[in-house]
Amino acid sequence: MKGISLSAGLAQYSAWRTQVQSAVAEYRDWLRTENLSDLQTHSQLEQILTTLRDDHIRVAFVAEFSRGKTELINAIFFGHLRRRILPSGIGRTTMCPTELLYDPDQPPSVRLLPIETRAQNTPMYDFRADVKAWREVKPNPDDPKQISQSLTHLTDILHVTPEQAKRLDLPVMDETGDESNQLGMVEIPRWRHALINLPHPLLEQGLVILDTPGLNAIGAEPDLTINQLGSAHAVVFILGTDTGVTKSDLELWKKHIYLDDHEANSKSRLAVLNKIDTLQDDLKQEQQIQLEIKSQVNRTAEILHLDPKNVFPLSAQQGLLGKAKGDAALYASSRVADLEQALASRIVPSKLEIVRSRIDSELGNILDSGNALLTKRLGDVDEHISDMQQLRAKNTEVVDHIMAKAQREKELLERNMQRFQSIRSIFTRQSNALFSSLSMDGLHREIAATKLLMSNCLTTLTIQRCINDFFASILRSIDQAIDQADEISSLCTKVYQEFEDEHGLGQVRPRPLNLGRYRQQVLRLERKHSDFKSTGRLFLREQMSITNRFYDTVGTVTKLIYMKAAKDASDWSKSLMLPLETQVREHHGQLRRRVESVKRIHNAADTVDERLEELELNKAGISDQRDEMRKLSDQVRLSLYNKPGTDQAENELRNSVAARNTKNSPPQTHSGEQSENVVLAVSTSTMRP
Known part of the structure; x- marks a missing residue:
């Protein structure tokens, strides 16, 4: 799948699953017609068909705040809508772990789990089936503006006293190290988790996008975020070209993303150096800028113990603008396509091999x-x-x-x-x-x-x-x-x-x-x-x-x-x-x-x-x-x-x-x-x- 786009790679994978489903279903039906099937064999074949039908490819995007993670998700998956669908801007954006998927059996919606549920002695996993615990917004899936407005809830915050934050087992330190603001209040996310169900060409083919904020979110919701990272078939770790690998970046990488298995890292762990457009300088020649980018890539790969081929310098903002404006040259210069092709050429074959091996065994x-x-x-x-x-x-x-x-x-x-x-x-x-x-x-x-x-x-x-x-x-x-x-x-x-x-x-x-x-x-x-x-x-x-x-x-x-x-x-x-x-x-x-x-x-x-x-x-x-x-x-x-x-x-x-x-x-x-x-x-x- 070298050189193929992510959408094309997922389309081919979806077609492969459909082809296998059809062949297995035909075999099952023939066994039943010829009276050669027993209850256990029929059950096993049904289970295989369910595995194929419900299969997903999960890609997690992880970064500390202000690295351009949400902008990158917009550029890759929503640029064709010609607007920012997920809220993205200066400072904090997505405040809670977010999951984007498509379930045709459920109406399009944005489901939000209130932060107050942390006071209950209930594991996060158990809330998924508790419909009443969630707040739900139902945007028109054909109206990008309405979808974008409904997703602004992901940035919602609350101001509470330090005592209230402690009762919810949330950190009370703000980013400056102060325990509270001048009014004696601290800022906390309004929501613990967001589930976004939208019809989207890639989501309909089984892609699930996991948007995971940084160490603070992982510390607040470790069972959710660690489960998400553990179930992801690929993790895209976003860094800033202007900041490089900071201390908190490295802690996040070592504790929650990096795998001991070198081969698994090479297939499923990708690092992004975002904001390469900030290196543009009229006083520098283009060759000099490219050498700086290459040096930054090599340095990042060395720190993260990755192959430099797994580090992608790009500009998410330029990529989004290029897609939104239909400017092919701008999109090409953003180098976002390199990351898309890497996702298609690595995670799709890797996921296919996992599914193939499991089904072949059964x-x-x-x-x-x-x-x-x-x-x-x-x-x-x-x-x-x-x-x-x-x-x-x-x-x-x-x-x-x-x-x-x-x-x-x-x-x-x-x-x-x-x-x-x-x-x-x-x-x-x-x-x-x-x-x-x-x-x-x-x-x-x-x-x-x-x-x-x-x-x-x-x-x-x-x-x-x-x-x-x-x-x-x-x-x-x-x-x-x-x-x-x-x-x-x-x-x-x-x-x-x-x-x-x-x-x-x-x-x-x-x-x-x-x-x-x-x-x-x-x-x-x-x-x-x-x-x-x-x-x-x-x-x-x-x-x-x-x-x-x-x-x-x-x-x-x-x-x-x-x-x-x-x-x-x-x-x-x-x-x-x-x-x-x-x-x-x-x-x-x-x-x-x-x-x-x-x-x-x-x-x-x-x-x-x-x-x-x-x-x-x-x-x-x-x-x-x-x-x-x-x-x-x-x-x-x-x-x-x-x-x-x-x-x-x-x-x-x-x-x-x-x-x-x-x-x-x-x-x-x-x-x-x-x-x-x-x-x-x-x-x-x-x-x-």
Whole structure:
């Protein structure tokens, strides 16, 4: 996506999601029509479709005050409206964390959460569902002037006494370091959070814009702003060319934005040196100005430990004016387009890869087990046909031999099915232990106990110990869950292998459960909240304030981590044995029908030729089903690996698809191989426009 605009990149990503949705929905509908889907498989496919439908790309813009952050958002996203949509001017502008998105199920609106809700002992996350807690303004989405006027509320402030500010757990120092103004009042934001729902070309394609003020806002609403930054697929950190990296800028960067993972930083962390127009000087040559900009870029990259390619000098004001006036030269000189192209070329592919990897993992077992089921069904029919062909002479010894063979295999399978039920009970116990390690009840007890201990602490050292013990306990629980998941996976793999060896069932393996990412999230959470354990800081804070902030931030985020981990574990557990159970039921039914057929032939109730004719028709139907399933499966995989902006994905998938089909297919004649190639050609051609 090199050189592509952000709008074009998002449009391609949206088209890719739609393409995958269509292929998965077609596969789901076909399974249902052919009676090849069970409740669990249908539920898994619906969940995949929901993931694709509700997917968003979140970009956070973060800066200290007066860095031009809001002006940059206006320039990138609202310049086509030829006016400033978000309030932007000298001094403070946006006073609260703001989220811009589009939800077609809700009317266009500006929702504002009053600052007074801080007095309630309720985590910020819980207010999202409390409609009555918010103030709502509903502008006309077709009137840019009305939208702009409604958004001026983002700059609203209140003047309160220092005591009132303290009761809301807000800082009472103003920017000059004075505790209050001449009237003994302090200035605080009127709103805690703003949710803006507007129809916008980029927002409609799944983009979510997070406008996060500086350290003061993060300090006041840490659970909200840190959650926003943690969920962002890219963070744009705005600095002033005139100020460079200040002390507060660096503190904000190190504590809340910078990642330990160098590769993740290179993909998702971008720095902006805004206001390069202030370097213009009639007494300087253009070359000299460009050298100053380059020097500033290199210096900024060095301080922030970034590649200079991730630092973008620009002028947001010139970019907005260039778009508003339709002045292409002015917009080009602003260099805002460089940032837009970087967002398109980095975050869109990165986000696509995350979604693709997740869906591929979830779809893999569904597609492979479906193909293995029909392949096994064909193999059973072929074996049944072979039995019938041996019965043409109605030789008693042959009949007895075939009946005995089928009966032995049926009895062996039934014994293994009984043993499988015993293993199922072990699997259930291990799964319950896994769920217990990720229990929300257990987490709530741990949070409550930690909060109680912290509120009774008399020294900063004991508070530090409480926090350390909390994180250690959470990590132990996740480690236990990881070990339990590994044991379950090992048990299931062994069972799958035994049934494959003894009964020739299809080669389908249970997918692993990745809980390691949640462990990493807890470790990052601990590092981001290291200020709670800073002795120097703890002496300056009130004990109850520390306890409440810890509960609102760490407690809330940990709950979200546990909820996601528990859901992954539950979905994984439900689907783990499903492919094997489906194949065992199918194989048992086929064996039963084989025994019954031989009995009927032996008792002269049917003729061999009649039964062979039925089996050949059955085989043809199953073969057609398998070919159609492979076509639809390949179509899903090809759509999943299709690169946005390209016509097809054969180069990435043709070899893997062919290898998989060869692996899962019984030996075929030359004509069968030719038919397989036709199926692949049809499935790949469907991806071409």
